[in-house]
Amino acid sequence: MISSRVTLHRLGLSCHYQTFIHRGAIPRTRSHPIGQRRQQRWKSYKQTIASSEMLRCRPESETLATKLTSVERQELASARKFFEEGYEFLYSAESFSQHSPNTQTPEIIVLGASNVGKSSFLNALIGRPNAARVSQKPGKTTMLNAFAVGPRPRLSDGLHDKGTSPPKHSLIVMDSPGYGYKSRSDWGHAVVEYIEKRSMLRGAVVLVSMEKKLLPEDRWILKTLAKFNTRTIVVVTKADKGGSHWATTCREQADVLRREMGELEQRLGNGWTKGSGWMPDIYVTAANMDNINKLGNGGGIGGVRLAILNMAGFNPKAEVEQKAEAVAYTGRIVSFDDICWKVAP
Numbered sequence: 001m002i003s004s005r006v007t008l009h010r011l012g013l014s015c016h017y018q019t020f021i022h023r024g025a026i027p028r029t030r031s032h033p034i035g036q037r038r039q040q041r042w043k044s045y046k047q048t049i050a051s052s053e054m055l056r057c058r059p060e061s062e063t064l065a066t067k068l069t070s071v072e073r074q075e076l077a078s079a080r081k082f083f084e085e086g087y088e089f090l091y092s093a094e095s096f097s098q099h100s101p102n103t104q105t106p107e108i109i110v111l112g113a114s115n116v117g118k119s120s121f122l123n124a125l126i127g128r129p130n131a132a133r134v135s136q137k138p139g140k141t142t143m144l145n146a147f148a149v150g151p152r153p154r155l156s157d158g159l160h161d162k163g164t165s166p167p168k169h170s171l172i173v174m175d176s177p178g179y180g181y182k183s184r185s186d187w188g189h190a191v192v193e194y195i196e197k198r199s200m201l202r203g204a205v206v207l208v209s210m211e212k213k214l215l216p217e218d219r220w221i222l223k224t225l226a227k228f229n230t231r232t233i234v235v236v237t238k239a240d241k242g243g244s245h246w247a248t249t250c251r252e253q254a255d256v257l258r259r260e261m262g263e264l265e266q267r268l269g270n271g272w273t274k275g276s277g278w279m280p281d282i283y284v285t286a287a288n289m290d291n292i293n294k295l296g297n298g299g300g301i302g303g304v305r306l307a308i309l310n311m312a313g314f315n316p317k318a319e320v321e322q323k324a325e326a327v328a329y330t331g332r333i334v335s336f337d338d339i340c341w342k343v344a345p
């Protein structure tokens with residue numbers, strides 16, 4: 001077994017050990033030496049996950065946590081600022097016809113089995129532990145719930161619909177009911193119609209629990225996304241439940257997912273390809289994401305924020321790169337502070 005110190009070293013992570021102890025997040029048993037040893041391992045493991053903003057399984061990569069360049073660090077900070085800027089709950093919809101019309105704001109949808117952590121993920125994304133309701137019992141979210149997030153966009157005249165009030169936020173994130181155990185029987189219809197017809201949908205984030213093997217429903221949702229050529233990011237959740245083998249299990253899970261998406265690409269041949277239809281980097285998140293302050297960043301949520309912004313058409317990278325390298329940029333600059341979205345293709 002890899003010792004905790006080696007694990008930390010290999011992942012290139014900083015140590016937030018003291019912070020955890022002071023916050024009382026970890027019960028301490030001083031008297032029993034074996035108990036102490038076990039506890040020590042657990043602490044190291046928790047801090048390993050908690051202290052990385054960018055936990056992702058990259059194809060052919062040994063490590064899960066990428067050592068960040070200063071540009072990437074700035075991008076992560078920009079993405080965080082975007083998502084934590086503010087949010088508003090918009091509406092709940094049971095069927096496609098109940099969605100509010102939207103011709104301006106990019107949307108993304110969070111999908112996954114019941115209890116996989118979709119609502120917790122949304123809360124972690126926007127840094128608001130209580131925005132979407134979370135429960136230990138499967139079947140908590142029963143409708144598609146729309147949340148507007150991010151800064152107020154500055155729209156040029158051509159982009160703003162006349163006669164409507166301008167949107168207050170730049171992106172809509174749709175929480176969804178889970179499939180599988182305790183889900184509504186007509187779940188599939190409402191979600192498939194949304195994926196097929198929602199014109200402002202820019203992509204989906206599919207959550208898969210590290211605890212479970214890929215479910216038939218996971219395969220089905222990936223196939224549906226592929227069929228309608230919807231850009232897809234996959235996130236493995238609950239990595240904290242994997243014990244000392246969490247990294248290996250996440251990597252194996254990521255390989256299975258990549259193989260599945262690669263086969264769909266071959267079978268459908270409709271342009272849903274690696275890198276543009278489905279993303280080969282698979283992100284890993286972990287632990288108590290419903291309590292953001294306890295964990296700091298909810299595992300690799302930073303990297304997912306960035307991936308979502310790219311998927312939705314925002315481009316914090318251009319701004320960061322331009323600042324970092326101070327080069328003359330002749331293309332269109334999408335500034336983060338004064339964010340506006342790329343014109344839809």
Ligand SMILES: Nc1nc2c(ncn2[C@@H]2O[C@H](COP(=O)(O)OP(=O)(O)OP(=O)(O)O)[C@@H](O)[C@H]2O)c(=O)[nH]1
Binds near residue numbers: 113137141178237
């Ligand atoms: N250990 C651990 N628990 C998590 C994680 N993410 C979420 N949970 C817990 O998993 C349970 C389900 O979380 P939800 O966010 O409600 O899951 P959901 O996918 O929205 O569930 P439904 O709405 O019922 O489909 C809650 O008790 C969460 O606290 C995680 O990364 N690690």
Ligand SMILES: [Mg+2]
Binds near residue numbers: 119120134141178
């Ligand atoms: Mg939910």
